[in-house]
Amino acid sequence: MTADTQAASATTPPNRMTALRTTLLGALLTAIGPVSMAIYTPAMPELVKAFGTSEAAIKLSLTLYFGGFAVAQLLAGPASDAFGRRSASIAFLLIYLVGSLMAVFAPSVDWILAGRLVQGIGASVGMTVARATVRDQFVGFEATRIMNMIGIMLAVGPAIGPTIGGLSLSAFGWKSVFVLMVIFGVILLASCLLFLKETTVPDRSRLRPSILVSTYFSLLTDLRFLLPSLVLGGAIGALYAQGTMLPFVLIGEVGLTPTQFGLGMLIQTGAFLSGSIALRLVSGRISGPTTVVIGLMFSGIGGTMMALSVHLLPPSFLSIMLPVGVSTFGIAFISPYTVTVGLAPFPKTAGSASALMGFIQMGGGFVGGLLAAFLGDPLTAIGTIIPAMEYIAVGSYIAYRIINRRQ
Template sequence: MSERRVSLLGALFVAIGPISMALYTPAMTQIVEAFGTTEAMVKLTLTLYFAGFAVSQLVAGPLSDALGRRPVTIIFMAIYFAASLAALFAPSIGFLIAARFVQGVGASAGQAIARAVVRDLFTQDQSSRIMNLIGIILAVGPALAPTIGGLVLEVSTWQAIFFLMALLGLTVMAGAVFSLRETVVPDRSRLNLRVLGGSYLYLITNRHFLTTSGVIGGAVGALYTQATFLPFILMDDIGLTPSQFGLSMLVQTGSFFTGSITTRFLMRRFSAYQLVPFGLGFIAIGSLGVSLLLFEEPSFLKVMVPVGFYSFGIALVMPAMLTASLAPFPHIAGAASSLTGFMQMGAGLLMGSIGAALGDPLFAMGLLIPIMGGAAILCYLVYRSNPHLAEPEPRHDMTVGPQSTGRALRAETNRND
């Protein structure tokens, strides 16, 4: 399990979730016509996919702690494959909605387990380099997926989209079967709900985990929040056509991709942790630019230039903060990875829901995105303010318990001495 193999497998596992969401979007209008249903019903196929994906992470990660990374990946990818076939032959919109939910459940393991595998094998800048490569592929895959889906629909029907997803599921399963080696000693005692609850309780009361995951939630969660505002702002307020909107999103994806490539280049000379303040600086600039939408008439540049700055900053922040969020928790890496993923998606879903309740997408984006950027910066400042929390890579393992991060580190040091 070399660094290169883990990078490629991790990217493959992580990409299946967002690709399955993006590949499907061009087919939504066809599905409305095919089933004689409403747009609202078809949108449920996206909403429930997202819900299945977000919530099931909380199960997939801890299961991989208990049963092993490899078997849980294979099981969940088999669920994804079966759900893709069910969607392919769906006789009704209700059946398709249910299949999409199960697809989300199956895809959820990819993100949770990929990060846990990285934590099992690598630390410090090796881990950050892998997280960076995963981020690069994560930017490319969803960016190309709608184009691929559109081209497929030019020569076939919406069912072909789910055929491609089934092939993708088989590809990930093959990667798990033939290339993934087990990276953790399974501990079946963790199947106990009390133990699982204790792991999650420990994480959500651990200052180190909350601050590092808070940085990720505020930074990456903004991407999910923006996705609920930008279509309405760019098409309704600014007047772009759907195809122009699709092309305009390359600003966001391209900025993230450029930031990831820049991060990879800079990591040859600097630690990933040294890049985080600069990334947060770009996020601050993006947040400030977005906040101006509260006071000025929107234009394409006024919206997308700040979005580009924010996305570029995310790429500089992610590798180190993902590594830091998992570093002290090797014995519950699956649970920590799952909860980190849930927090970033949950932050996006929560703020997106608040924005929907506010009613005006322009006002919601101008208000909520800067709040998320400010929260990410605040969490980082708290993370750096404590001598123990400021260590990029805590050097001692921590087990589940009621201690604070600092006390647990000192206790572990005493035991080792």
């Protein structure tokens, strides 16, 4: 091999993946985070009884999961830049499996808490690598369409997750919920080993502390990145945050069984799936910014409906889930274009940018969950925190459009 050939191989990524393969693997990788939450939520009230603990302790398990997921992304992203998307995915998925097995064999609630934290750390690689691989290979409208298709496929997992979790819980007990996570982790690990190709040129310098800090600082001070990330942190963060509240509202306040709760959550994920399909149908006819405006209108209206229903109506399934469905329909319109424009200016640090965007997104859910635990009453929390987060998303996008026009 000549020197010129060696130089070229050091700067040229290996074989690229097709759009279909990128979409399928991206959907699986992105799904690991929300699926691990969706399958788990029906079991939360049962875990309170099984371990003779408090609701606050079990809510903490979700908070730890969110925290581990959010913070670990800040390492998972640079690790995928430094060692490659494939190697980082395999390593973090192994961590996820360790956390899942800790929960399966947990002798006490402390082991559940620790297992969920480790699970969150391992799952953090999914969203980061999925977005980075799209950014590595595709740009513009094609990237947005792939992101949208990932969203459509992603909706299937969380849609059936609560239902599967509720049925498994009723039939086999709480341990079976974590066994399902082990199975999903093994399937995803095998998929990465067999089908995920390297889409970037690894650069070990990206993990140097000085470069890492400099990269994140430059991203946080660049409004082209920060404002789209805050849009996602408000809108999708609200979706994650309400996941910590809905089990206690619908099971504790409305009186649903875990199985009924799992079936009822089909409204949320069905709304997301419907929004993703609707976006795919109209994406060729309207601009990306217009799709975000439509999505934020639905999300803002849904948040307002939630605030009004909680404070003016007695809690019922429809009074809670109808606003959830409206806002979730809108979220499907927001994510693809917002992710694309937020990552587009940063091709050399796509992994780190994707990680920080995911951190802000999940951080929104983490802060929302903490505030919900602080307020105590789940109805007050869902009727106050969720609308506020939707309004933050709307305000951030308005600011982005104003600044973008000036530039």
